[in-house]
Amino acid sequence: MESTRDRLINxxxxxxxxxxxxxxxxxxxxxxxxxxxxxxxxxxxxxxQIEAKPRKGYRIKKYPEKLSSxxxxxxxxxxxxxxxxxxxxTVESTQTIAHQAARENSPHGTIVVAxxxxxxxxxxxxxxxxxxxxxxxxSILLRPEIPPNHASQLTLVTATVLAEVLSKIENVEPLIKWxxxxxxxxxxTAGILTEMQSEQDQIQYILIGIGLNxxxxxxxxxxxxxxxxxxxxxxxxxxxxVKDIIQKLLIAFETAYDAYMEDGFAPTKKKWENYGFxxxxxxAIKTFNDKWQGKFLGISDEGALLTESKDGTPVKLxxxxxxxxxxxx
Ligand code: BTX
Numbered sequence: 001m002e003s004t005r006d007r008l009i010n011x012x013x014x015x016x017x018x019x020x021x022x023x024x025x026x027x028x029x030x031x032x033x034x035x036x037x038x039x040x041x042x043x044x045x046x047x048x049q050i051e052a053k054p055r056k057g058y059r060i061k062k063y064p065e066k067l068s069s070x071x072x073x074x075x076x077x078x079x080x081x082x083x084x085x086x087x088x089x090t091v092e093s094t095q096t097i098a099h100q101a102a103r104e105n106s107p108h109g110t111i112v113v114a115x116x117x118x119x120x121x122x123x124x125x126x127x128x129x130x131x132x133x134x135x136x137x138x139s140i141l142l143r144p145e146i147p148p149n150h151a152s153q154l155t156l157v158t159a160t161v162l163a164e165v166l167s168k169i170e171n172v173e174p175l176i177k178w179x180x181x182x183x184x185x186x187x188x189t190a191g192i193l194t195e196m197q198s199e200q201d202q203i204q205y206i207l208i209g210i211g212l213n214x215x216x217x218x219x220x221x222x223x224x225x226x227x228x229x230x231x232x233x234x235x236x237x238x239x240x241x242v243k244d245i246i247q248k249l250l251i252a253f254e255t256a257y258d259a260y261m262e263d264g265f266a267p268t269k270k271k272w273e274n275y276g277f278x279x280x281x282x283x284a285i286k287t288f289n290d291k292w293q294g295k296f297l298g299i300s301d302e303g304a305l306l307t308e309s310k311d312g313t314p315v316k317l318x319x320x321x322x323x324x325x326x327x328x329x
Contacts, residue, residue: 009070012060021057076247081254084110092119095209098139102205108143128211129222136212143205148198153265155180155194156272156303158208161252162190163275175277178305187230189213214240273298282328286321293328
């Protein structure tokens with residue numbers, strides 16, 4: 001059940017540019033006009049700017065910066081993403097909450113956002129540091145009708161979206177380290193974790209987990225990652241609105257996802273390659289039984305890493321250890 005406060009915010013949000021009279025609000029919410037007025041005072045205390053005009057009524061002028069389901073939805077002109085927003089202050093991992101939401105039939109496009117994660121997850125059981133209100137810790141629930149072996153393409157779609165959104169910021173030049181780390185000045189600022197629940201040939205759901213360091217100072221980054229991680233604030237020397245970036249990401253993601261469903265992976269491949277870290281340069285490759293150096297050629301039509309084999313012919317690698325940071329001859 002939605003609280004009266006949430007219903008009040010929704011009513012005001014639906015009439016974004018006009019006023020709603022106290023009487024209409026009181027009738028719709030079944031509370032007294034005095035109670036409406038009291039709710040408005042509470043909203044102001046929480047950082048909402050309310051404009052009240054005699055004989056006209058109320059309107060929200062500005063939302064608070066603080067994340068909540070309401071502030072994320074406010075002004076978010078989306079078709080299907082984030083129609084359901086689950087916002088929590090502290091969670092172990094937004095992925096865990098999103099799995100639960102998926103099992104409870106939450107719709108395609110549901111998002112889970114937290115201010116802080118105490119056990120944020122990276123790939124292969126690694127951990128992801130997610131300090132309070134410093135970054136974006138977000139999971140997107142998708143129910144795509146694609147074969148399960150195409151799921152990793154959605155990770156590359158997401159990496160491209162992150163790079164595109166960040167590249168719009170002045171003096172920020174993101175690169176994607178294959179498959180999906182976002183680097184600024186060769187340091188990791190975002191990571192993506194894709195988890196899938198599927199049957200043999202059918203996806204039940206996919207969770208795309210995005211972690212993006214936004215307002216961390218160097219001291220807010222854990223010691224073990226200080227030399228290889230960064231944040232938008234460290235790179236631009238400015239604080240950023242986490243809420244605005246979430247909204248930009250969601251809209252860009254929705255557009256990119258729809259385009260992927262419509263046109264397949266080819267357009268994403270091209271975009272991804274625009275941002276590919278070390279494309280055209282030599283990298284050191286280690287597979288389970290071999291080691292060599294070859295030029296990084298790009299990604300294949302399915303999203304595999306395309307490099308030169310020992311004899312110089314192109315080869316696709318689906319998993320390999322790459323030495324990205326040591327300069328090769
Ligand atoms: P990954 O396995 O590519 O990266 C994990 C590695 O990155 C760690 O071992 C560590 O070296 C480094 N690292 C950890 N935290 C950070 C950080 N804040 N910034 C830069 N480097 C870091 C990448 O995994 C996938 C991360 C997804 C995180 C999101 S947050 C929302 C969702 N919920 C959740 O639990 N995970 C995802």
